[in-house]
Amino acid sequence: MKTSEKKQITFRTYSPKITELKPQWLVVDVKGKTLGRVANKIADLLRGKHKPTYSPHLMTGDYVIVINASEIKLTGKKETDKEYNWHTRFPGGLKTITPEKLRQKDATKIIEYAVAGMIPNNKHKKFHLKHLKVFAGSEHNLSAQNPVNFNL
Numbered sequence: 001m002k003t004s005e006k007k008q009i010t011f012r013t014y015s016p017k018i019t020e021l022k023p024q025w026l027v028v029d030v031k032g033k034t035l036g037r038v039a040n041k042i043a044d045l046l047r048g049k050h051k052p053t054y055s056p057h058l059m060t061g062d063y064v065i066v067i068n069a070s071e072i073k074l075t076g077k078k079e080t081d082k083e084y085n086w087h088t089r090f091p092g093g094l095k096t097i098t099p100e101k102l103r104q105k106d107a108t109k110i111i112e113y114a115v116a117g118m119i120p121n122n123k124h125k126k127f128h129l130k131h132l133k134v135f136a137g138s139e140h141n142l143s144a145q146n147p148v149n150f151n152l
Contacts, residue, residue, distance in 0.1 A: 030069060031138075038111070046129075061131060
C-alpha cells in the first residue's frame with residue numbers, strides 16, 4: 001500500500017434490539033458484606049453495565065434478588081450516626097431515623113435506599129428499582145423464575 005493511499009475506517013454503533021434483551025434473575029447474598037460496595041454492584045447489575053450489550057437508553061439490566069439483608073455490615077459509626085431523613089410536607093414534619101432503628105423496623109429498606117442512591121436520577125430509575133427484590137432472611141419466594149446465584 002502506498003503512503004498516499006489512506007485506508008478508510010468505519011465505525012458502527014451497536015444498539016441491541018428489544019428481542020435480544022432477555023433479563024436474568026440473579027440471587028445476591030449480602031451476609032457480612034459492606035453496604036456501599038454491595039449497593040454499587042447491585043446498581044450495576046440492575047442497569048446492565050455488566051453486559052456487553054449495555055446501552056444507557058435501554059433497560060438492559062437484570063432482576064436482582066437480595067437475601068440476608070438484615071445481616072449487612074456498616075463500617076465505622078454509621079450504624080448509630082448516619083441518618084435517613086424525609087419530610088411529611090406538614091409544618092415541622094422533618095422525620096429522621098438511624099440505620100440501627102431502621103434495621104429493627106424493616107431491614108430491607110437499608111439496601112433499597114443505598115441502591116436507589118447509586119442509580120442515576122433519570123426516567124429509568126423507577127423501573128430499575130422495580131427489578132430489585134430484597135429479603136431480610138435467607139429464604140425468598142421467587143424460585144419460579146429459576147434465579148442464578150451471583151457472587152459479589
